[in-house]
Amino acid sequence: MSQQPVSNRAGVLYVVATPIGNLGDLSPRAVEVLRAVDWIAAEDTRHSGRLLRHFGIGRPLLSLHEHNESKALEKVVGHLEAGRSVALISDAGTPLVSDPGFPLVRECRRRGLRVSPVPGPSALVAALSACGLPADHFCFHGFPPRQPAARRERLGELRSQRVTLVFYESSHRIAASLADMAEVLGGDRPACVARELTKRHEEFLHGSLEELARLVADDPDRQRGEFVVVVGAAPKVAGSPAALERDELLRILLEELPLKQAVALAARLTGGKKNELYQRALAMKK
Numbered sequence: 101m102s103q104q105p106v107s108n109r110a111g112v113l114y115v116v117a118t119p120i121g122n123l124g125d126l127s128p129r130a131v132e133v134l135r136a137v138d139w140i141a142a143e144d145t146r147h148s149g150r151l152l153r154h155f156g157i158g159r160p161l162l163s164l165h166e167h168n169e170s171k172a173l174e175k176v177v178g179h180l181e182a183g184r185s186v187a188l189i190s191d192a193g194t195p196l197v198s199d200p201g202f203p204l205v206r207e208c209r210r211r212g213l214r215v216s217p218v219p220g221p222s223a224l225v226a227a228l229s230a231c232g233l234p235a236d237h238f239c240f241h242g243f244p245p246r247q248p249a250a251r252r253e254r255l256g257e258l259r260s261q262r263v264t265l266v267f268y269e270s271s272h273r274i275a276a277s278l279a280d281m282a283e284v285l286g287g288d289r290p291a292c293v294a295r296e297l298t299k300r301h302e303e304f305l306h307g308s309l310e311e312l313a314r315l316v317a318d319d320p321d322r323q324r325g326e327f328v329v330v331v332g333a334a335p336k337v338a339g340s341p342a343a344l345e346r347d348e349l350l351r352i353l354l355e356e357l358p359l360k361q362a363v364a365l366a367a368r369l370t371g372g373k374k375n376e377l378y379q380r381a382l383a384m385k386k
């Protein structure tokens with residue numbers, strides 16, 4: 101183990117989850133910790149100030165967001181090493197989950213400082229827990245790229261993942277992203293759009309990706325708010341559209357390249373397993 105011993109004098113960095121919409125979701129322990137720490141490092145001090153005032157929490161705030169993270173990190177580490185405790189919060193949900201904080205936590209770990217989670221809301225887990233798609237194996241991909249070409253390329257890399265896929269998306273791109281998901285991942289894939297979780301207009305839309313893309317594109321009201329998109333795993337049956345596409349790709353590559361190179365490239369492009377693709381390629385060669 102490379103971790104250094106934790107000094108008894110050093111303060112603790114608490115990573116505290118805050119509500120994703122419903123203030124009632126701030127846990128009693130989160131309130132207790134936020135009241136007790138010496139400093140609160142917040143992504144947006146004005147935004148978090150409102151939450152903290154609501155709970156009568158008056159600890160001093162320091163700002164830690166993606167644009168000042170390396171400087172703010174030094175400040176926080178300085179406090180911790182001087183024996184002062186700090187709570188890290190983001191605008192909503194769990195810090196580090198598509199939110200700032202990773203460099204800070206990594207640095208604390210590197211220096212052997214204590215980091216302790218105060219778990220609570222996260223849109224990712226909230227959506228998975230209630231959407232009705234398998235949550236035992238899933239892969240979280242955060243926000244898809246904003247640019248259409250990069251987004252489609254990224255989705256292409258994920259097409260054959262045989263686990264539930266979870267994405268965050270904003271109101272600006274939800275319609276375009278769903279359309280790309282339907283086109284690239286497959287229009288018949290089961291999916292769920294979880295909108296405005298824990299808020300007044302909370303809504304779960306179910307259907308195939310194609311149906312959901314149409315539903316959201318046709319209704320501007322359904323493009324408002326915050327979204328988690330959950331997509332069912334790629335089907336594993338042989339002869340499925342994904343498998344057929346993979347075979348087609350492999351066939352084209354085999355026409356141009358030696359077997360080993362074709363297999364390696366197909367594995368990179370489809371995310372498929374090399375040994376499975378190798379067996380398919382051998383069968384095709386025969």
Ligand code: SAM
Pocket residue numbers: 120121190192193194195196197198199221222223224267268269270294295296297298299326327328
């Ligand atoms: N750290 C947060 C968490 O643990 O969920 C996520 C922060 S990320 C910057 C914000 C994105 O999370 C939103 O654009 C949306 O995709 C998702 N999100 C946050 N709150 C949500 C809510 N109430 N309903 C649906 N999605 C939400």
